[in-house]
Amino acid sequence: MLTLTLLVKTLVDLYIMVLLLRIWMQWMRCDFYNPFSQFIVKITQLVIKPLRRMMPSICPIYTTVFLLTFILTIIKFPLLTLIETHVLIIDPVYFLGGLLALLKAVGELVFWVVMIRSLLSWVSQKRSPMDIVLYQLSEPLMRPIRRILPAIGGIDFSAMLVTLILYALNYLGMNLFPGIWYRL
Template identity: 70%
Template sequence: MLTLTFFVKTLIDIYIMVLLLRLWMQWTHCDFYNQFSQLIVKITQPIVGPLRRIIPAFGQLDTVSLFLALILAMIKLPLLTLIEIRILIIDIIYLMVGMLAFMKAAGELMFWVVIVRSLLSWVSQGRSPMDVVFYQLSEPLMYPIRCILPAMGGIDFSAMVVILILYALNYLGMDLFSGIWYRL
C-alpha cells in the first residue's frame, strides 16, 4: 500500500503544481509561445478547457486552474486515507487541511522554480528558451530581495534568500501543524 500511496500522492502533487504553474505563468505574463509554456498548457488544457465554459475568469486570474488545484488539494488526504486504511472519511477538517496542502504545494513550486532558475543560470547562461520563462516566474520573488540586498562581488544572493525564507515557512508549517504537515 505504501507504493500506491506514494504514486497517488506524487501524481496529485505534480498536477497541483502544474495547475499552479499555469496560474502563475498567466499572472506574470510569461511568454505563451515558449515551448515550456506550451507544455504546461497542453498538460492542463484537457481539464481546464471544458471547465472554462462553466467557471468564468476574474480579470487576470485563471479561476479554473485555481479551483482545480484547490479541489485536488482538498481530496488528496481523504483519497490517501482511503488507500491506506480502506475507509473513505470526508470531514470538514480534511477539507480545511486541503488549504494547507494547497499552500504547501505553492511553496514547493516556488522553491523548485527558484532552484531551476539558479541551475539554468549556471548551465545555459541565458541561451535556453526555458531561461526566459523561469526568469519571468522567479523575478517577482527575487526582485524585492535584490533591492534590499544588492549583488556582492558580482554574485546575486537573492535566490538563496528566497530559498531560506521558503525553508523557514516550511518549518513554521511543521511547527504549527506537526501532526498533519508530513502527510500533505
C-alpha cells in the same frame, strides 16, 4: 500499499504543481508562445477546457484552474487515507487540509522555480525557453532582495535568501500544524 500511496501522492502533487504553474504564468503574464509555456498549457488543457465553459474568468487568473487545483488538494488527503486504510472518511477538516496543502504546494513550486532557475543560470545563460519563463516567474521575487542585498563579488545571494525564507515558512507550518503538515 506504500508504493501505491507514493505513486498516487506523487502524481497528484505533480499535477497540482503544473496547475499552480499555469496560474502563476498567467498572473505574471509570461510569454505563452514559449515552448515551455505551451507544454504547460497542453498538459492542463484537457481537464480545464470542459470546466472553463462553466466558470467565467476573474481578473488575469482563470478561476477554473484555481478551483480545480483547490479541489485536487482537498481530495488528495482522503484519497491517500482510503488507499492506506481501505476506509473512506469524510471530514470537514479536509477543507482545512486542502487549504494547507495548497499553501505548501505554492511554497514548493516557488522553491523549485528558484532552484531550477539558479542551476540553469550556470549552464544555459538565458538561452533556453525554460530559462526565460523561469526568469519571468522568479524575478519579481528576487528583485526586491537584490535591492537590499546586492551581488557580492559577482555572486547573487537573492536565490539563497528566497530559499531561506521558504524554509522558515515551512518550519512555521510545521509548528502551527504539527499533525497534518507532514502528510500534505
